[in-house]
Amino acid sequence: PLDLIHSVQTRRYLLRGTALEIFLLDRSAYFVDLRSTAQRARAYSTLAGLSPRHCYTHMHPEAADPEALLRRSDLTARWCRREMSNFDYLMALNTLAGRTYNDIAQYPVFPWVLADYTSATLDLTDPKVYRDLSKPVGAQEPTRLARFQERFDAFDDPDIPKFHYGSHYSSAGIVLFYLLRLEPFTTLSHQLAGGKFDHADRLFHDVAGAWRGVTSDASDVKELIPEWYYLPEMFSNVNHVDFGNRQSGQALDSVVLPPWAKDPFDFVAKNRAALESEHVSQHLHHWIDLIFGHKQRGRAAECAANV
Template identity: 60%
Template structure:
């Protein structure tokens, strides 16, 4: 069907395409996340203030899957929530979505038998599948289609990967368009019916390589550790530890009194190449070494009535440098702290209320 459409389509103004709909659009997001706000309200706004007919809403995994296999206009892909958020599968807010043609009211999303009626189990198994060796070994094919060399041109035609022309970046020049009605229609088309991502790669994406040896066995397999060592700080602190982060060779610690310290993380690991090679026969070992940054108080003030904890902190690595992101302060900002010297390198103030979580 798609091949016939592409070969037989004839329009002087519109290039041939395989798919008239798109795999990612605002409507698809609202379809899947109907049971969660703010998507519930956005769906109703799109439908003139009410829910769409119950039979057209997201009913079950099976019915959606079968529709994608049989309906040539349904090519939607999964949203990220399928791999981490079980709540979108439940009607936790008890919305009245109406009654289907078979007389059954629409409530929770119907799950496949292997989920055993548990949204959490469904998400868990779905995520395991995403991280499986099969997906990892074939991921480069998906990258080629969505972001790579098979997105446009002859490779896209050979892969049957051509969508409606307005979904592509640069297909029309809206800035120089004089017809305001046509411009408005095209803008609505782009906003509501999906857009193909910017093409990033012009060559075949390499296949994912084999996993590297575990560098931090305590993090992944604590039962394998047989030898430990800790070097105490020169400056002691009585502050309770609220946050522990691990970034390569550093352990990041934050106390309840905003006492920050960074220590060396010592561990045996397999290495190949370079001047040194550590044998895999060494006893599994980890140690907390000397201070990279001695314990010091971060120069910020927390907002009142905010429960400061690990949800307010995140350790990140940017271009090889390590940073700590901290929120919950009185100025409604979040701050970026260098873990090489402990100074605040940036304070970002864009929020109208206290930032209570970073992730």
């Protein structure tokens, strides 16, 4: 029923502006591809004419523009007044930016906030346990950043713009990497690799190794997904899937957690506490500028090593 609609927002599908996402008051959402921009415009206009009075966007023409939506809302002001959690604000920004659980190619993106995955205990009051949120994840380690910057400065191709990173911080493959142990992502991963799982050594095995990869490997700059902060089941092989054996001969099973985490529930709870910590609250806006703000492109992105 139309009176259940909370908001309607325009979306891209397969890089084309042909989709709408309809959000309901019960927090469910429907992603609809209308096949063409013209058909989407007609559907949007029809919904605008029928829109319930409580609809969040009120179906204004400018509702299709994320920046206009953000300005018209009080999300940022509420977040600055500590009336919204960091998690909720990041989810709102992801939604406004067109990221959605309904499209694995445009999945919500969240930051790594911790940098210590080897200690026996975790002190969230110690700034040293946190990642530098003012820098992209690919720029956390100075030596690797120097290599990226050297390549950027020397790159000269008439057809390809300069870049620091040859891979992206968020993609369908990254979502499948993290959610490998849960359906439907297990099946999707199997299909993506041609009807088999990738080699076990290339799959998500341990948290410390994943962090080591994104801060040291030349082609790995992936950020996180929201589930890292609320879904302990993603770290357990709850369906007892045979993912094969690693080169060591050890079977790939549940994710190996840091010593400071007793179990997946404890790991998620401590990560969520870190996300909502005072330290992250004071620095999260820097990461937001890199992913959603003025440091995404142009000169500001170049200066931030974020291309």
